[in-house]
Amino acid sequence: MSTESEGVKSGASDGLVDSSATEQVLSDVVPGARRGFAAGRSKNVDIYSLWPIAVMVLIIIATSFKSSRFLSVYNFENILSQASPLGIVTMGQCILLISGGLDLSVGYNIAFSSIITGLLLEHNASLWLAVLAGIAAATLVGFVNGVLAAQGRAHPFIITLGMSIFLFGLDTQLTGGAPVNNMKGLYSAFGGYLPSGLPFFGLPAVVLPFLVVVLFTYAFLRWAPLGRRAYAIGGNEQAAYLSGIPVKLSKIYLYTLMGLMVGITGMVLSGQINEASFNLAQNFELQSIACAVIGGTALFGGRGGAFRSLQGVALWGLVQNSILFLGFTSNYQQMALGVIIILAVMVTRVQR
């Protein structure tokens, strides 16, 4: 890494060749490394950040040798439908992590939004009203998280952990522990498949909202002023403040946005499995953090991007699926995922 003053002068080279020149060459050789995968980032991206793709290719090759059914359209649709709801939250988690925050309440907040919608549907409310209320409920929770986190009196870890425990109680209270088993219109929307042929090829319906959220997140982090502020706050909160950035307000917006994405996940997930319950999205908080981190999002802010986190989600889904095809039990899934998380963090450390 070039740290000293003898970088090549902008415009005309002053004849010094140093490591920053090498860096330049590297990023020219790997065009994707230069632009694509890091919204709002500079050219620190290098080929190492593509390691999840390499690992995925290896897994696909290895697993397809073991089982012929692995490499089938049906199986990949399966992976996509399993990974999509988690993927949506991961995008929100990615934005928060970039800003130096995080949200541990997403699991029970997803459940909360689904329960609000489910209960309203049970009482014959209109689909639109129920969905709106469910998303609004989750967004409100995000807003409260944001207001509390912006005060800076306690770490977001504690605030959102407290919120998570609170919501667990609220969720079980609202449902009496029993799930709502008929999501009506939501099930019709997300329980099935998209029309076959162009442009959706009959993919699982949940893929569509996931895709929209990924594109939104990419654009948000790259082109939205608030996205840029997230990078600045996570990269150096004091410097952001001294640059005149409204740090508190930005945090409130970002947590609220997370709440909105949680609400969308609540609708998608409960519609997909036609059920709203307190344990609808257990462990989503940790899984989403894990996916974002596997994709190279820094746990303490400033770095990361939508497509990188997408790689994390894809690797996560693929490992869960392929372990079964490789003939291991689901217990091994957890072991493998655990190893991957640790390796991912260590790889990003080495990169710096």
Add this chain to the structure above:
Amino acid sequence: MAVVVTGSPLSASPPGLLHAEHVSKHFPGVQALRDIDFTVDRGEVHALVGQNGAGKSTLVKCISGVHPPDGGRITFDGREVTTYSPKHAYDLGIAVVHQRPQLLPWLSVTENVMLGQLPAHRGLVIDRRKANELTRDLLARLRLDIDPKMPVAYLSAPERQQVAIAKALYRQAKLLILDEPTAALDAQRSEHLFSLVEGLVREGMGVLYVSHHLEEIFRFANRVTVLRDGQLVATQPISELSQEQVVTLMAGHRITQASIGESAATTAEASPALEFSHIGTGVLHDVDFVVRQGEVVGVAGLIGAGGHDIAKLLFGLDRPTAGRVALRGKTYDPRGPKQAIRRGVFMIPEDPTRDGLVPVLSVAQNVTLVSLKAITRRGVLSLRREREVANHFVGELSITTSSVRTAVRNLSGGNQQKVLLAKALNSKAEVLVLEEPTQGVDVHAKAEIHRIVRDLAGRGKAVMVVSTDIRDLLQFVDRIVALRAGRVVTDVPARTTSYAQILDLTVGSVAVQGS
């Protein structure tokens, strides 16, 4: 061991406690110490003075075992020091009390004082009662009223310092090195510290007293050693010197008293951008001065003298308790950086990587951070506009970087400083406040920063540079406002003053005006 000295400690000077002979220390690129010879006696307060970078801390570090000297030898208490480590120095009886002592905040006073040497029943279980009693006795001896069971975190800064002294006493230190001990203390607390030290000296302890404040040194030191550029220029009994002579020794040339009374009226033509009238905060007292458009004003002073506090006021990080600041004639009282920037004021903080820049973001992203609105079209950032803005400033300030996409952390210190200047320009600020802009940058970058600042003033901006580096300030400012202990001690055109004069005023051999 205690040689009780009454009356004049010097006349009864016993054999020396610490001898440094031909001590040298070299760091890459710097000869930090050159052939230092000096002695600290039992029962004496030996003051060590010198400008920043003169070698005081290096000498202290050699004596306390942090850096082994490369040449010469140190003898302590009759034995030559052969092993250099802080622990070994401590075992010999050399204790350093820093400005902010390194204590363990959540352990009690007793535990800190006796750390590693707590009395225990049969070497197993700590005997708390005995430990607390011992500590209480020790504190009583120092006439300190601190509860030994109190966690150190709850103590004030002066109390922590006293705990560190108690710790030194418990380890039976024979030489106490006090490094800028009064920096965090008010007058009354300083007095208390002096009498405490005097008591220890009467019991035979040797004290090496490192300070910028000459008044204190003349108040109670026996001898003074002056360092300049790594060399020892004098060791003399304090009674044989005047404060003025000490300053001359520190600066290396004579003070020219001629122009000190001259007023700042020479630059009075331009209209004032900033006016401070009778400003008071916890640190500042009755601060009164003006910064005009197109003018570079240097605010000089020691750390803690108030320069940083003035900068904080201007950027809305603190608010005055008395007085008024006016910006182009209108009252200026920002509630935070955002308001300050909106009013056209920008501050470049002292530590750019800690407070000023987002190291992982690119040059372009850092430069535009201060005015995202300017590159936003219909709620969307224009990355093309961002690159244009950044390229413009990279060219204008000749920032050396391979591209505007390079992460700022990959730039050198001088170029990071320039990125901050670019930010300041991009904020369209009319008033710039720079804190220690040339700290830690090389000579070449320094000259460029000087040039850029002059250029900004040439374009009608008002620039205020807060710095402890007087020599540096004199090279590029129009006027110098010198601060001491929160008060303005002089306000003169730079060309009518000298380094020695300003140094003299900031370290305080001349009485503070109006106090």
